[in-house]
Amino acid sequence: MGDVTEPGERRHHGNRYGRSERARRAVLDAVDNLLVEVGFARLTIEGIAARAGVGKQTVYRWWPSKVDILLEALGDDLAEELSPPDSGDLRKDLCAHLAAMASFLTTADAGAVFRTLLGQAQHDPDLARQLREVHIRAQHRRDRLPLERAVARGELPSDVDLDSAVEQLAGPIHYRVLVTGAPVPPEFTDGLVERFLREHPPE
Amino acid sequence: MGDVTEPGERRHHGNRYGRSERARRAVLDAVDNLLVEVGFARLTIEGIAARAGVGKQTVYRWWPSKVDILLEALGDDLAEELSPPDSGDLRKDLCAHLAAMASFLTTADAGAVFRTLLGQAQHDPDLARQLREVHIRAQHRRDRLPLERAVARGELPSDVDLDSAVEQLAGPIHYRVLVTGAPVPPEFTDGLVERFLREHPPE
Amino acid sequence: MGDVTEPGERRHHGNRYGRSERARRAVLDAVDNLLVEVGFARLTIEGIAARAGVGKQTVYRWWPSKVDILLEALGDDLAEELSPPDSGDLRKDLCAHLAAMASFLTTADAGAVFRTLLGQAQHDPDLARQLREVHIRAQHRRDRLPLERAVARGELPSDVDLDSAVEQLAGPIHYRVLVTGAPVPPEFTDGLVERFLREHPPE
Amino acid sequence: MGDVTEPGERRHHGNRYGRSERARRAVLDAVDNLLVEVGFARLTIEGIAARAGVGKQTVYRWWPSKVDILLEALGDDLAEELSPPDSGDLRKDLCAHLAAMASFLTTADAGAVFRTLLGQAQHDPDLARQLREVHIRAQHRRDRLPLERAVARGELPSDVDLDSAVEQLAGPIHYRVLVTGAPVPPEFTDGLVERFLREHPPE
DNA sequence: CCGTAATCGAGACGGTACGTCTTGTCTTATG
DNA sequence: CATAAGACAAGACGTACCGTCTCGATTACGG
Known part of the structure; x- marks a missing residue:
């Protein structure tokens, strides 16, 4: 709130050697x-x-x-709230992660901040650059993790284009949230996972 | 402009029965x-x-x-610039339409307006409602057209969920444009079409 | 003040033809x-x-x-509050006028405004110019009036330098008010008048 | 300025024994x-x-x-620049002193500071008090000196009110400088002296 | 065919927020 | 302990727009 003074934290009014x-x-x-x-x-x-x-x-x-x-x-809300689990099972990990993504985008406070920034980025190239170079790139790497692990486990062929896969999975979710405004229930995200697994059976 | 006075159009200063x-x-x-x-x-x-x-x-x-x-x-820019062709061939129609969608979103003037409004809609529920009820719903109907025609021609099984299909096709394009900012070349949109056709072969 | 709406004065919110x-x-x-x-x-x-x-x-x-x-x-406060009387008797007019001047400078609200402006004028040449060209010049003319009338009546020789006379009379008053801060009682202003009349007896 | 370091004077950054x-x-x-x-x-x-x-x-x-x-x-600029001479002749002393006063007020740097402070004092009672108790009172005493010496020499009757005399002499000068902005040439200050001497002939 | 009522361009109005500037206080590391 | 440096909370500066209002001119219809 601003007037909170932590115990042991002296009320700082600034000095030349750093910010408050x-x-x-x-x-x-x-x-x-x-x-x-x-x-x-x-x-x-x-x-x-x-x-x-x-x-x-x-x-x-x-x-x-x-x-x-x-x-x-x-800040790190994205990392905290949108890091995929690692259960050892691709289907389980993807379903959980996409459901979390949907819930983050539609209901979480930090998700509201994220959508707002994404909205502003549509007419603010500077913000777009920052947002993408920092947060979206990092989130993309997190979104790839379950797939990378599945490849390592042999659950997924090693020639699958993982970046494309992320786009196929995340794209329709963001399309609903940002464009059509349709709800994103677990059935929807599960369907995306099933479709992906059907396309890429273990070798 | 504003001070342009068309020949024959007298400089109008209002009257009680209608706007200028x-x-x-x-x-x-x-x-x-x-x-x-x-x-x-x-x-x-x-x-x-x-x-x-x-x-x-x-x-x-x-x-x-x-x-x-x-x-x-x-206005009607969306309808004018984003109406799918009807060549009688699903692959051809989809490839052309998705490429046009990508080009509209990334380079057209009206596309910039559209992205701006989408951006504002992220924190303006009223605008979101208007935008979706009018333009996005209409555009969704146009996006379905090639698929509906293909079903009618027997090129697609009649039990395919066309709404989902539109989301699978349009989702990744919008994801790139609105979220990651990655370019959307024809190879990318063609890939989406190929993937869709592989999943839904003619009966 | 501020929200006072005079009867008959419509609450004016401005238009292109003039200020409120x-x-x-x-x-x-x-x-x-x-x-x-x-x-x-x-x-x-x-x-x-x-x-x-x-x-x-x-x-x-x-x-x-x-x-x-x-x-x-x-504005016109100066004119209103510091216009000399015209009794037909020089001594009476001068005593009254100088007493009014002292009272204006030391106690009147408008006098406070005047002293403030004089103060600012000491380091604001633009203000000094405006103040002098408008108010002080006009006041000087008013200060001369009793003397001019006395000359016309033959109470004063016609070769008296009236501008100097004003300075001799007003100078010590302003000196007390602006510089020493000493009080300016009627005895003081009367003394100035007596000294002046002694110097300039009727011919 | 500011970074001038006198030879032999070490750049002082504070010590416990007093101010710099x-x-x-x-x-x-x-x-x-x-x-x-x-x-x-x-x-x-x-x-x-x-x-x-x-x-x-x-x-x-x-x-x-x-x-x-x-x-x-x-500081002591006032005393330095505005101390009256002592030639043994009242007229000479007064003329010189009033001319110096006019020149100090209108052209000297210290005079600008003085006028500025006098200006501020018009709406700053604290400053007014300080300025008057220190500088103006001291200056008044200096302004009296030539008159006091003349009384001692018998050049002036001993019953002349010297404080009033100072006001009669200094008042019109300050009036011109502070109020009307008129120039204050030697002819003007000499005129004040002549008028005063005419009024107070040696006994 | 004249009166009238809604529209027009213009711009002053009471406001809110902007981004900058200065004030006087506080904190820190240095000497 | 005084210094130079500078961050701090506070709040006024002058500007840009907001959305409302008032104005006199313009014009198409309906009486």
């Missing part, structure tokens, strides 16, 4: 709460600073724009 | 040009009115917000 | 009150606009700076 | 230069510290506000 971690956390917390409360359109830097109990200048000093705050607030 | 078509066209033209010139973020109603040579009140009288102007400007 | 007299009055009233309440140093345009119930842009549209608002607020 | 004379001088020099360069309105503590090569805190530690810096910078 307290102010940083307060801003990131504030931006998360405000995004949920008022939505992106009415999310203002003025409001963020006020909610965080922080001067506007402090925000401008460390973040170029409000989407950069969101980018940092997104 | 001239003002409507000027606004829609201005919004198109400005979107390309300054981008969505700096697209303002003030700027649109000034560019169109139109009073702000005239804009507010006829459009609730700037995305509504874009919605109207998007 | 209501907004003008509200700003001038607000600036007077605030100067007295918080002093010049803490007189802000933001505060003036808020007190007047007026948008900041309206203030910036019509006045280049806060001293210009004060200049206009000073 | 080097920092004090740097600030006073900086304030003088900056006042001339940018004017009082844009004279900021931040700028003074930067120009002096001194930390802001050092300024705040030793001076309550920027006018206090100016007060100290004004």
Whole structure:
């Protein structure tokens, strides 16, 4: 909330040798709460600073724009919430991971942040670059993991194009979420998995 | 534009029985040009009115917000540019249509408008509803057409879920465009078609 | 103030043919009150606009700076409060007028505005020019009037330098007010008059 | 400025035995230069510290506000530049002193500082008190000196009110400088002296 | 064919938020 | 312990747009 003073953390008002971690956390917390409360359109830097109990200048000093705050607030949420399991069974891993992906995109708070940023990226090339180079590339690597493990286990032929496979699996999910707005129930994601496995039987 | 006075079209200053078509066209033209010139973020109603040579009140009288102007400007571009061909051959029709879809989304002016609106829709439920109920639903029907014709011709089994098929085909394209930003060459769209046809051979 | 709507004065929200007299009055009233309440140093345009119930842009549209608002607020107060009487007797007129001058400078609200502006003028040449060309010149002419009338009546020789006379009379008063801060009682102003009359007996 | 390091004077960064004379001088020099360069309105503590090569805190530690810096910078300039001569002849002394006063107020650097402070004092009672109790009172005593000596020499009757005399002489000069902005040539100051001497002939 | 009512361009209005600047306080490492 | 440096919370600056309003001119219909 901003006026939280952790025990043992002296109230820091800045010095020449580095920024205030307290102010940083307060801003990131504030931006998360405000995004949920008022939505992106009415999310203002003025409001963020006020909610965080922080001067506007402090925000401008460390973040170029409000989407950069969101980018940092997104932080490791993606990694935490969207890392695939490793059960030793490809079908199980994929079904679980795609279901988690659907749930993240449609219901999670961090998913709302992610969709908002993706939306802004459609007319903000700079943001698009950052978002893709950092978060989306890393997520793509996580999405490949179950498949790589299956290849290693011999569950999948080694000549399957894993990048394409990820696109075949994730594409329709994102299409529903971002474009048609249709719901993404487990039956749907399971169907994607079945179709993929039918196409790529173990050798 | 805005100050263009067509020969024979007297400079209209309003009457009680209807709006000025001239003002409507000027606004829609201005919004198109400005979107390309300054981008969505700096697209303002003030700027649109000034560019169109139109009073702000005239804009507010006829459009609730700037995305509504874009919605109207998007108009029939979708239908015109994204109607599938009917050659009598499913492979040919699908390849052509998906390639056109990719090109529309990545390079066409109207495609930029479409992506912008999709982006805004991620945090504007009202816009999302309008966009989906009008344009996306209509586009989905157009996307189904080649498949429906193929079923009628016996090229496809009649028990294929065409809605799912559209999602399988369009999903990965939109995923690349909206999420990863990867290019969408004909080889990619052709691959989607081949995969689909392999799965659904004629009976 | 600010939200006062005079009967018969429709609540004006502006149009292309002129400014809102209501907004003008509200700003001038607000600036007077605030100067007295918080002093010049803490007189802000933001505060003036808020007190007047007026948008900041309206203030910036019509006045280049806060001293210009004060200049206009000073307006006719000088003329109203510092016009010399015309009793037909020089001694009486001068004593009354100098006493009024002292009282204006030391106690009147408009006098506080005047001293503030004089103070700013010491390091703002533009303001100095405006203040002198408009208000101080006009006041000088008013200060001369009793002397001119006395010359016309034959109470004063016609070869007296009236401009110098004004400086001799007003100078010591302003010196006390602006420099030493000493009080300016009627005995002091009367003394100035006596000294002047002693020097310039009727012919 | 600011980074001047006198030979033999080690660059002082603080010690436990008192304040840095080097920092004090740097600030006073900086304030003088900056006042001339940018004017009082844009004279900021931040700028003074930067120009002096001194930390802001050092300024705040030793001076309550920027006018206090100016007060100290004004220092003994008044005494140095505005001490009346003592020739043994009242007319000569007065003419010289009033001419020096006019020149100090209108052209000297220290005179600009003085006028600026006088200006601020019009809406800053604290500054007014300090300025009057220290500098103006002292200057008044210096202004009296030629008159006191003349009384001692018998050039002036001993019952003349010398304080009033000073006001009669200095008042019109300050009136021109501070109020009307009219020039103050020697003819003007000489005229004041003549008028005074005419009124107070030696007994 | 004249009156009238809705529309037009224009732009002032009360506001909100922007991104910048300065204030005065606080913290740190150095000497 | 005073210093130079600079981050901090606070808040005013002047600007850009928002969405509303008012204005006088324009014009097509209906009485």
